[in-house]
Amino acid sequence: TVLVTLVDGVLTLTLNRPEKLNSFNEEMHLALRAQIERAHADPAVRAVLLTGAGRGFCAGQDLGDRDPRKGGPAPDLGHTLETFYNPTLRLLRNLEKPVICAVNGVAAGAGANIAFACDIVLAARSAKFIQAFSKIGLVPDAGGSWSLARILGEPRAKALALTAEPLSAERAADWGLIWKALDDETLMTEAAALAASLAAGPTLGLGLTKRLIQSAATNSLDEQLDLERDCQRQAGRSSDYAEGVTAFLEKRKSEFKGQ
Numbered sequence: 667t668v669l670v671t672l673v674d675g676v677l678t679l680t681l682n683r684p685e686k687l688n689s690f691n692e693e694m695h696l697a698l699r700a701q702i703e704r705a706h707a708d709p710a711v712r713a714v715l716l717t718g719a720g721r722g723f724c725a726g727q728d729l730g731d732r733d734p735r736k737g738g739p740a741p742d743l744g745h746t747l748e749t750f751y752n753p754t755l756r757l758l759r760n761l762e763k764p765v766i767c768a769v770n771g772v773a774a775g776a777g778a779n780i781a782f783a784c785d786i787v788l789a790a791r792s793a794k795f796i797q798a799f800s801k802i803g804l805v806p807d808a809g810g811s812w813s814l815a816r817i818l819g820e821p822r823a824k825a826l827a828l829t830a831e832p833l834s835a836e837r838a839a840d841w842g843l844i845w846k847a848l849d850d851e852t853l854m855t856e857a858a859a860l861a862a863s864l865a866a867g868p869t870l871g872l873g874l875t876k877r878l879i880q881s882a883a884t885n886s887l888d889e890q891l892d893l894e895r896d897c898q899r900q901a902g903r904s905s906d907y908a909e910g911v912t913a914f915l916e917k918r919k920s921e922f923k924g925q
C-alpha cells in the first residue's frame with residue numbers, strides 16, 4: 667500500500683491504493699508509519715518525499731472500511747485517531763529531516779492535513795484541497811484544525827472547514843498554505859530535484875532549522891533566542907559546517923555528509 671524507494675538519500679513514499687484515491691486503511695497507515703520511523707532511525711535517509719499513485723494524492727480515511735449499513739456499535743473515531751493518525755502526524759513533525767510533499771491530485775480530509783504537516787508542499791495545478799469532514803458530520807483531524815488556524819487565521823480556516831469547499835492549488839499557494847503550485851507535468855521532476863538537493867544538504871543543520879521554526883509559534887522571543895543559540899552551537903560543531911566554510915573559502919561546491 668506504500669511504494670518505497672531510497673535513492674541518494676531520498677526516501678520516496680508513494681501512497682498506493684489508487685483505485686480508492688489512496689485513502690487510508692489500516693495497512694496503509696502502518697506501512698506509512700513504519701517508513702517514517704525508519705526515516706528517523708536510518709542515517710542513510712536524508713530527506714523524505716511523500717506523494718500518491720494515480721490521479722489522487724489521498725482521500726483521507728477509507729470510508730468503505732466503516733460502513734454503518736453493516737450495523738454494529740458506532741466506531742470510536744477518537745481511538746482511530748490516537749492509534750493511527752496522531753502517531754504519524756507527530757512522527758512527521760518531529761522528524762529532523764526535510765519532508766517534501768508532492769500533492770499530485772486531490773487531497774481530501776486527513777489526506778489534505780497530512781500534506782500540511784510536511785515541511786515543503788508542492789502541488790499540481792490540477793490538485794485540490796478539501797476539508798471534506800463537514801460533509802460527513804465529522805470535524806477536521808490529522809492536525810488540520812491546528813495547521814489551518816495557524817497558517818490561515820480563523821476566517822479562512824473556518825470557511826474551509828465549515829463549507830468543505832475545494833481549495834485550488836493556486837489559491838493554497840497564494841494563501842501560504844503550500845509552497846508552490848506547479849504544472850502537472852513538471853510536479854514530480856521538480857519535487858524529486860528539490861528532495862535530492864535537500865538530501866545532499868547539511869542534514870543536521872536542516873533538522874535543527876526545522877525544529878527552530880516549529881518552535882517559534884509557542885516560544886517567546888527570549889526563549890527562541892536561547893534555542894537559536896543552542897541549535898547554532900550544535901550546528902557549529904558539525905563536520906558539515908566545517909565543510910561548508912572550507913568549500914566557501916576554496917570557492918568550490920560543498921560536499922555535505924549530513925553530520
Ligand code: LHQ
Pocket residue numbers: 685686687689725726727728729730743746747772774775776777796798799801802804807
Ligand atoms: C474512496 C474515498 C474514501 C473510500 C474516494 N474512502 N473510497 C475519518 C474517520 C475515522 C477516523 C478519523 O479520521 C477520519 C478522517 C477523514 O479523512 S474523514 C474524510 C474522509 N474523506 C472524505 O470524506 C472524502 C471522500 N471522497 C470524496 O469526497 C471524493 O472521492 C473526492 C472529492 C476526494 C474525489 O472525487 P472524484 O474525483 O469525483 O472521485 P470519486 O469520488 O469518483 O472517487 C474515485 C474512487 O475512489 C471511487 O470509487 P469507485 O469504486 O466508485 O470508482 C470512490 O468511492 C473512491 N474513494 N475517496 N475516502
